[in-house]
Amino acid sequence: MTELTASHWGAYEWSLDAAGAHLLRPYGADPDPSPIGLSMLDAYRSGTRVMRPAVRRSWLTHGPGTRTDLRGQDPFVEVSWEEAHTLVAQELQRVIARHGNEAVYAGSYGWASAGRFHHAQSQLRRFMHAIGGCTVHSQTYSYAAAEVLLPHVVAPMTELEVFHTSWDVLARHTSLVVTFGGMPWKNAQVGAGGAFEHRLRSGLNMVVEAGCRFVNFSPVRADLEVSADDVLEWIPLRPGTDAAVMLALAFEVIRLDRHDRDFLSRHCVGFDSLHAYLSGRTDGVVRDADWASAIADVPAQRLRTLALQMCQPADGGRCMVNAAWALQRAEHGEQPYWALVSLAAVLGQIGLPGGGFGVGYGCENGPGSPHGLLQPGPRLPFAPNPIASVVPVARISDMLLNPGGAYQFNGLTRRYPDIDLVYWAGGNPFHHHQDINRLRHAWRKPSTVIVHEQVWNALAKHADIVLPATSTLERDDIGFAYREPVVIAMKAKLPPPGIAQDDHAIFAGIAAVMGFGDAFTESRSPLKWQEYLWEAWRERLSADGVAAPDFATFRKDGLWRIPVISGHGAVSPVMLSDFRRDPEGHPLKTPSGRIELFSHTIAAFAYEDCPPHASWIEPTEWLGGALAQQFPLHLISDQPANRLHSQLDFSAHSLAAKVAGREPVWVHPEDARLRGIANGDVVRLFNARGACLAGAVMTEAIRPGVVKLSTGAWFDPQDDAPQTLCKHGNANMLTRDAGTSRLAQGPVAQSCLVQMERFTGPLPELSAFDLPRFVGRTDA
Ligand SMILES: Nc1nc2c(c(=O)[nH]1)N[C@H]1C(S)=C(S)[C@@H](COP(=O)(O)OP(=O)(O)OC[C@H]3O[C@@H](n4cnc5c(=O)[nH]c(N)nc54)[C@H](O)[C@@H]3O)O[C@H]1N2
Ligand SMILES: Nc1nc2c(c(=O)[nH]1)N[C@H]1C(S)=C(S)[C@@H](COP(=O)(O)OP(=O)(O)OC[C@H]3O[C@@H](n4cnc5c(=O)[nH]c(N)nc54)[C@H](O)[C@@H]3O)O[C@H]1N2
Ligand SMILES: [Mo]
Numbered sequence: 149m150t151e152l153t154a155s156h157w158g159a160y161e162w163s164l165d166a167a168g169a170h171l172l173r174p175y176g177a178d179p180d181p182s183p184i185g186l187s188m189l190d191a192y193r194s195g196t197r198v199m200r201p202a203v204r205r206s207w208l209t210h211g212p213g214t215r216t217d218l219r220g221q222d223p224f225v226e227v228s229w230e231e232a233h234t235l236v237a238q239e240l241q242r243v244i245a246r247h248g249n250e251a252v253y254a255g256s257y258g259w260a261s262a263g264r265f266h267h268a269q270s271q272l273r274r275f276m277h278a279i280g281g282c283t284v285h286s287q288t289y290s291y292a293a294a295e296v297l298l299p300h301v302v303a304p305m306t307e308l309e310v311f312h313t314s315w316d317v318l319a320r321h322t323s324l325v326v327t328f329g330g331m332p333w334k335n336a337q338v339g340a341g342g343a344f345e346h347r348l349r350s351g352l353n354m355v356v357e358a359g360c361r362f363v364n365f366s367p368v369r370a371d372l373e374v375s376a377d378d379v380l381e382w383i384p385l386r387p388g389t390d391a392a393v394m395l396a397l398a399f400e401v402i403r404l405d406r407h408d409r410d411f412l413s414r415h416c417v418g419f420d421s422l423h424a425y426l427s428g429r430t431d432g433v434v435r436d437a438d439w440a441s442a443i444a445d446v447p448a449q450r451l452r453t454l455a456l457q458m459c460q461p462a463d464g465g466r467c468m469v470n471a472a473w474a475l476q477r478a479e480h481g482e483q484p485y486w487a488l489v490s491l492a493a494v495l496g497q498i499g500l501p502g503g504g505f506g507v508g509y510g511c512e513n514g515p516g517s518p519h520g521l522l523q524p525g526p527r528l529p530f531a532p533n534p535i536a537s538v539v540p541v542a543r544i545s546d547m548l549l550n551p552g553g554a555y556q557f558n559g560l561t562r563r564y565p566d567i568d569l570v571y572w573a574g575g576n577p578f579h580h581h582q583d584i585n586r587l588r589h590a591w592r593k594p595s596t597v598i599v600h601e602q603v604w605n606a607l608a609k610h611a612d613i614v615l616p617a618t619s620t621l622e623r624d625d626i627g628f629a630y631r632e633p634v635v636i637a638m639k640a641k642l643p644p645p646g647i648a649q650d651d652h653a654i655f656a657g658i659a660a661v662m663g664f665g666d667a668f669t670e671s672r673s674p675l676k677w678q679e680y681l682w683e684a685w686r687e688r689l690s691a692d693g694v695a696a697p698d699f700a701t702f703r704k705d706g707l708w709r710i711p712v713i714s715g716h717g718a719v720s721p722v723m724l725s726d727f728r729r730d731p732e733g734h735p736l737k738t739p740s741g742r743i744e745l746f747s748h749t750i751a752a753f754a755y756e757d758c759p760p761h762a763s764w765i766e767p768t769e770w771l772g773g774a775l776a777q778q779f780p781l782h783l784i785s786d787q788p789a790n791r792l793h794s795q796l797d798f799s800a801h802s803l804a805a806k807v808a809g810r811e812p813v814w815v816h817p818e819d820a821r822l823r824g825i826a827n828g829d830v831v832r833l834f835n836a837r838g839a840c841l842a843g844a845v846m847t848e849a850i851r852p853g854v855v856k857l858s859t860g861a862w863f864d865p866q867d868d869a870p871q872t873l874c875k876h877g878n879a880n881m882l883t884r885d886a887g888t889s890r891l892a893q894g895p896v897a898q899s900c901l902v903q904m905e906r907f908t909g910p911l912p913e914l915s916a917f918d919l920p921r922f923v924g925r926t927d928a
């Protein structure tokens with residue numbers, strides 16, 4: 149019997165080495181396993197783990213709100229679980245009694261670990277909703293702009309993903325793939341909940357072997373790698389200019405008189421308004437290939453020939469246009485996604501096999517999967533949030549800095565709540581949020597910050613109460629992810645480090661002090677809970693005609709291979725095919741029931757920064773703007789190849805890629821030469837917001853004028869200065885903290901200009917992975 153564990157980057161088999169020590173091997177049925185997980189066993193047993201509950205000294209000695217400016221510097225005092233549970237319970241009661249539940253921010257965004265029961269955010273919600281509720285977040289850092297925009301235009305992101313057209317359909321029907329931001333293998337290593345059978349490489353191979361050609365608009369060549377070079381063309385555009393290129397391609401198709409009039413009139417509304425904008429009827433600016441060429445710095449002639457190829461692929465097959473999520477993580481990030489749908493609508497192949505648009509092939513393992521499962525997986529039940537206090541996820545610093553302040557969101561005027569307590573379990577804002585110097589300043593506002601963490605990262609170091617959480621290797625669970633063919637019976641093989649506990653047990657302990665311990669646990673052990681969740685899911689599956697084994701059999705077998713279900717969209721789906729076939733019988737949920745190339749709803753919001761049709765709007769920070777004189781390099785802070793965000797940055801696999809111990813930054817040889825930088829040099833990246841060190845990696849595979857520093861290097865501030873330097877290379881020292889627009893208020897990490905210089909001072913020692921200072925109670 150195979151015994152497995154599961155992570156967001158794959159499933160792994162437990163085995164033993166010759167000396168009887170535990171080993172992890174890739175799950176045998178995974179055709180292209182990710183190396184990320186192979187070093188997780190050593191990493192999770194390393195000294196970076198949080199072993200015991202710990203309280204920041206000033207908070208413990210003088211109470212909530214004391215010297216919040218010392219968060220990140222104060223030493224910690226380790227305490228017992230009993231004391232920790234009581235401190236947390238009393239503090240929650242104090243804050244709720246004095247300021248109301250709204251004052252508790254438990255938005256707690258983050259990926260945490262795989263496993264449906266030990267899902268930190270679900271456990272947190274179950275707990276918080278039982279004590280009267282809390283302020284929560286809406287949207288994701290992944291695709292906030294698309295999430296808010298696309299329901300106005302076509303359909304929610306989640307629905308498009310569930311029916312995302314699969315690789316095998318592309319192989320049969322697609323002759324040309326035009327992708328913006330590639331389909332990077334590095335990102336498809338991962339899937340939320342687990343990427344159990346990695347299929348980007350095999351998917352692409354299938355499509356290449358069927359004779360398809362690829363055009364990749366991206367500042368980075370490695371964003372698309374296929375098995376045969378001669379079928380791939382790389383067009384390195386300026387970052388942030390994709391909407392202009394897409395709109396110009398749409399206009400050139402119309403100019404060729406090859407736009408699909410039938411599709412545009414039967415399935416879409418608003419083509420005339422879009423056309424008026426493209427043709428210059430509204431403002432005299434013609435959005436043609438020459439116009440886009442000047443903005444994106446790509447050859448105009450190539451855009452014209454491409455437009456023709458897109459409406460007439462060589463062998464009569466279809467054209468798929470795709471965009472990475474990164475494009476919309478930018479100022480006016482709504483626009484490239486609206487432009488993508490508009491371009492696909494003009495081509496008229498939406499809903500046909502192999503044509504239309506993709507919302508993120510390669511962003512994770514899921515898009516392109518032939519497997520469908522229309523049921524959500526096993527889920528921890530929790531009551532709805534009793535209070536309606538919601539803040540867009542990336543507005544956290546704004547929220548903390550402007551209590552009561554008004555802001556616009558998707559047609560609404562809202563006010564930020566006044567937060568006094570922040571509770572985080574399973575995410576790392578000191579990794580994920582933009583402009584960390586600003587976050588650090590905002591972070592001083594609440595009286596109390598409570599964190600469940602596995603490791604002593606910057607979030608834990610900036611907390612008042614740190615509660616040690618287990619990792620997946622130390623707990624049993626059910627490993628489930630959308631559109632994966634298997635469900636994994638995750639097996640614990642290691643004891644928790646120190647006295648760490650599962651998030652569930654931590655909340656159960658606090659609930660017991662608050663008098664609702666039994667209501668929280670329902671007197672079930674974790675394994676009994678898993679059985680309960682499994683059996684409830686099994687019943688829902690059975691109603692859909694799918695027979696799953698009982699829990700004991702599932703545990704014994706070690707996994708369950710989901711049977712192939714035929715019927716509605718369940719195998720090899722084609723996105724929007726029902727709507728295509730019968731737009732009246734299967735209308736979209738947009739106001740018109742059709743694709744909205746012009747939205748009256750958005751027009752009524754009257755947002756200058758989000759016009760009612762796809763547009764190109766000049767961002768504040770881009771290589772064509774005035775600020776580029778001072779900061780002439782565009783920083784791309786992409787997803788890291790060797791870890792998941794900040795998770796496992798301390799693993800051997802992630803550390804091996806560092807340069808002089810710093811996060812590698814990709815730089816074109818010409819940009820390096822201009823600055824006297826050699827391969828392997830430590831460099832300083834900076835702008836008006838902050839600075840960080842990084843290790844230079846010279847490569848021609850990046851557009852000159854662009855540098856790439858992946859996210860997730862643990863924040864390692866040199867000192868407490870307001871604009872301190874990160875010694876390690878956290879890209880969010882440099883990124884801008886602003887909303888995509890008043891529509892979505894999403895993060896704009898990719899719109900970021902910087903300067904770079906060779907670092908000549910004495911190299912500061914890294915402290916990112918050091919433990920904080922601990923002091924005894926008497927020293928407190
Ligand atoms: N500049 C820039 N910034 C970005 C992005 C970008 O492209 N550029 N991308 C953004 C995107 S798309 C995302 S999704 C975010 C990701 O941001 P996050 O999801 O916040 O990042 P992670 O590093 O995965 O954080 C997970 C944290 O949870 C902890 N953890 C793991 N398992 C458990 C558990 O079981 N219990 C508890 N209590 N803790 C656990 C881990 O130790 C880790 O600290 O980053 C965003 N930030
Ligand atoms: N290994 C690994 N995989 C991951 C993650 C991880 O942390 N590690 N994170 C996962 C998560 S949470 C998410 S949301 C997805 C994110 O998926 P994406 O948002 O698509 O990922 P990124 O790596 O940020 O960007 C993809 C590529 O887009 C390119 N790009 C950046 N800006 C522009 C632009 O303006 N125009 C064009 N044309 N291209 C541009 C970059 O070169 C980059 O390599 O990845 C997931 N996959
Ligand atoms: Mo994400």
